[in-house]
Amino acid sequence: MKRLAVAFLVAFGAHAQPMSNEDLPPAETFGIKAVTRPSQDAVMGFSFPTSVMERMVLDGEAVIMGQPLVRADDREAKAAVVLQTIRAESTLDVEAERKALELAELELEATKQATEGGGGSQFELQRSQLAADTAKLRLDASQQRLQEQQVQLEQLQARLDKHTVSAPFDGIVESVLVAVGDSVRESDPVVRVVSVDPLWIDVATPTEATMGLEDGDPAWCLVRIGDDVRLLDATIVGISPVADSVTGARRVRVEASNPRGLPAGLTAFVRFGEPDGAWAELAADASGDETSAGG
Secondary structure (H helix, E strand, O other), rough: OHHHHHHHHHHHHHHHOOEEEEOOOOOOEEEEEEEEEEEEEEOOOOOOOOOEEEEEOOOOOOEEEEEEEEOOHHHHHHHHHHHHHHHHHHHHHHHHHHHHHHHHHHHHHHHHHHOOOOOOOOHHHHHHHHHHHHHHHHHHHHHHHHHHHHHHHHHHHHHHHOOOOOHHHHHHHHEEOOOOOOOOOOOOOEEEEEEEEEEEEEEEOOOOOOOOOOOEEEEEEEEEEEEEEEEEEEEEEEEEEEEEOOOOOOEEEEEEEOOOOOOOOOOEEEOOOOHHHHHHHHHHHHHHHHHHOOO
């Protein structure tokens, strides 16, 4: 039974072409009515008040994860990073303290030799030892300050990075909500990115019909576009552990492959058992087409 279901899915995954519903029963008889939605949907903005300096993408443009989308006025943040880079890369203080330590150690050695030869006192030896120890502490402190400067540089760089909104995943720009020069407040929406391949469909399924379902089981998804219908390869990817006591339904999330980029928001009809009647004949025809193509 499961192998037949998989064969059906493969056939319709390869032949997701528009089909006239003139010879088919009403789409409502196929399965449970639902609506497709993006599998990933992010509305992003800046975490601080600012103004828009650059809009880097257009509505409907395909983007990849990490691609810059909108940039805020970052001139002050850039200047701070440049200044901090100079400080973080400068080793002048460390070198100066290292030379001071070398001098203190030379003086300590000379004092030791003089003391051993009877030409110096224990007080002078102790003072030279303390001077060398202090010089060592100053060198350590300068090295610590350099590390702190480098950490602060990372902080300022992270703050600069926040001036650019980037794509959180591969997808499509649904809309850019600002123009160059616009002032935006903290958390104002700036750009929306969605991923529609795959699509997600949350199906309100009668609880008793969900008891034998598991993640990874195949599903059959019929999408209606005007007078045409398309069948999409689908799989169950989540079943809610909570049933609605009012409707007697349970949410079953279905993931449908969408290589042709159908828009989200379309009416869909989903079933979890093999098609029967006219729908089964349609499945058999599609399976025959797949066999002919393979031969």
